[in-house]
Amino acid sequence: MGRKSQSKQNPKKNGGKENNKFTQQKRKELAILVDKVLRLTSVFQASPSVAKSWEHHLEIDALIKEITNLEVSQYKSGQSQRQSNIDKYLKWLSENGAQLDGIEIAEFEGYELGLKATKEFKEESLLLTVPVKVMMTEKNAKESELATFINVDPLLQNMPNITLALFLLLEKNNPESFWKPYIDILPEKYSTILYFTAEELAELKPSPVFESSLKLYRSIARQYAYFYNKIYSLDIPVLKQLRDIFTFDNYRWAVSTVMTRQNNIQISDEAVTAFIPLWDMCNHEHGKITTDYNKELNQGECFAVRDFKPGEQIFIFYGARPNADLFLHNGFVYPNNKHDSLSLQLGISSSDPLRETKLSLLNKLGLAGVTHFNLYTGDNPISAELLAFIRIFNMNQEELTKWSEQGLPSDLVSSDATSAEAVGADIDRRAYTYLLTRCKLITASYKKSTDDGDSLHRKNIKLLKECEVQILEGAIKHLEGTLSKLPAVEQKSTK
Incomplete structure (x- = not known):
């Protein structure tokens, strides 16, 4: 179907150019639900009991379900299967200076995609290098058109991880994005608690992670409602671009991408939050930190945490983190965790x-x-x-x-x-x-x-x-x- 002609209604009343996939009535219903989520998540400071937190979560979850049902027709991801994008991804990395001789991307049982050695690597030998050019960082976001929003929004000014999530959404919606090969290789969904059903979350009890999960979900729901209102109320060009992609489902995808893949890296004497392509495909095992940034060559470098033989999966050490943290923010549990x-x-x-x-x-x-x-x-x-x-x-x-x-x-x-x-x-x-x-x-x-x-x-x-x-x-x-x-x-x- 062709695009409908522009309505001559009052632009203030109509909210500007309305997405033709969404009726005005649904937009009004959605706005009401979003306001309810914002109120519900903002007034709640601290619960006197876990039981009250759970009751509160069920209220938020019910509203989010209504929201996602309304938003399902607004935007659907056209992301194709990860496997089919591997060759384009590797070509893009190679063309932009990444070095990964003796390494290929492969699927491993229980891990999905990871890195496989095709030759022998000795402990502490150089595995791969990733130039800063291909990294997606908060600095890139601040230098993009998103800067006009960052400059007026206190949340983005103080939380680089959220800035990176919004920037990722913008780039995902841009078919000409420099990072398209990287974005196309990302998972379509994650195993973080943001994707858990209420029934699955309830099974966490009596773990202390149960309450932590409720707090995280509540925080992300509040952020979604906060940004939704900003996107539809502020007259900033970049926010109008976000309207085509900003849904709860897409926001939790972007947030989960950040939670599971972000790195803090020192670039030019400045610590920045970044996605580091290829590096972030390494899965975790015990060891020591063997990743670093080379200031002279302007690249991230990853060294072997131990000896790797041809055909073995290559692992890195994510740091001394308990399973509660790995479960909550990375979506996995590491058995026999020495740092648990x-x-x-x-x-x-x-x-x-x-x-x-x-x-x-x-x-x-x-x-x-x-x-x-x-x-x-x-x-x-x-x-x-x-x-x-x-x-x-x-x-x-x-x-x-x-x-x-x-x-x-x-x-x-x-x-x-x-x-x-x-x-x-x-x-x-x-x-x-x-x-x-x-x-x-x-x-x-x-x-x-x-x-x-x-x-x-x-x-x-x-x-x-x-x-x-x-x-x-x-x-x-x-x-x-x-x-x-x-x-x-x-x-x-x-x-």
Whole structure:
């Protein structure tokens, strides 16, 4: 069908040139729903309980479903299958100076696309180089037509990751984009929580990642509503271009692309958020950081984290990150993660008669405002902050007074023999027993899944919870061992 002729209605009332795929009535319905999302996500500051957060999420989710149903006819991605775009992508990289001798793009079970060695690489040898020219950075966004919006929008001025997401959407909608070969190789959807159904999110309970997921979803829904209103209210040319592509589905795709692929890189003495083509196709495994930026040659360089033989998948190390972070922002879980941890929410009850004294002592250690403490995997599962908290939490008035009189009660954050002796076996027995009971209760709340599920989302949820239970079980074993080594309680005479 040809494009309909321009209506002669009042441009203010009509909102300018209306997309012919969308009726004015649907646009009005959409605007009402977007305003509801904006209000619902803006007034909500902090929930008194996880249950209230979940109720709030269901309200937001219901509105988003209505929005996506209205938007489905507005814009559909014409992105073709990734596999068919590989040759064009590699040609584009080669033409623009990337070096990847001995490497090809291949599909790996459980990973989708990754990089495969076609020759032998020794540990620390150079794998590939990526010139700054092919990187898509926040600097590119600031030098593009999007700059007129960035200059007036405080959110974009302070959040380069969001700037990069909007720039990606603009470039995706531009058939002449320099980065088209790169954009065409990107996944059409991701395994981040932004793609989870409400039923899948509910399966995360009782993991602390459940509440983190709700917060992230709420934040992205708010950003979508915020930008939607800006796009349709501000008279800035670049925003009119965004109207053709700005939907919730496309925004979560752009945000997920940023979350899973962004890198912070030092270019010309300036740290920038960037997409680094080819580099971002390497999957994660344990090791050390082997990527760097060469200022003299103006290129990113990736070195082998270990020896790789022909036919092997090439991995890099994403950094010391717990599975909660990898799950939330990258959409995967790494089993036997040496850097894994579990967040425990702890605090002093408002009804505790010693609350103010305990908070004052916590404040001396900079912990008064801390509400989440970490349990780690491995031989030393209790973080220094958690140890200090459980000691102070379990003190009586006399003990609190004694420790409050000290300038900086640093022994409270240490588990070495000298500090433990200074703290005293009585306090430590109460503290470790309290944490042991807490860990056992949390572990009991994790129900074993009877349904493995066939979706990647459910497999990741199951794996995440299994890793969290392993951390709890390790902590329980450690606490029981520690308690068994504490001196016996001296029995006071009742005579």
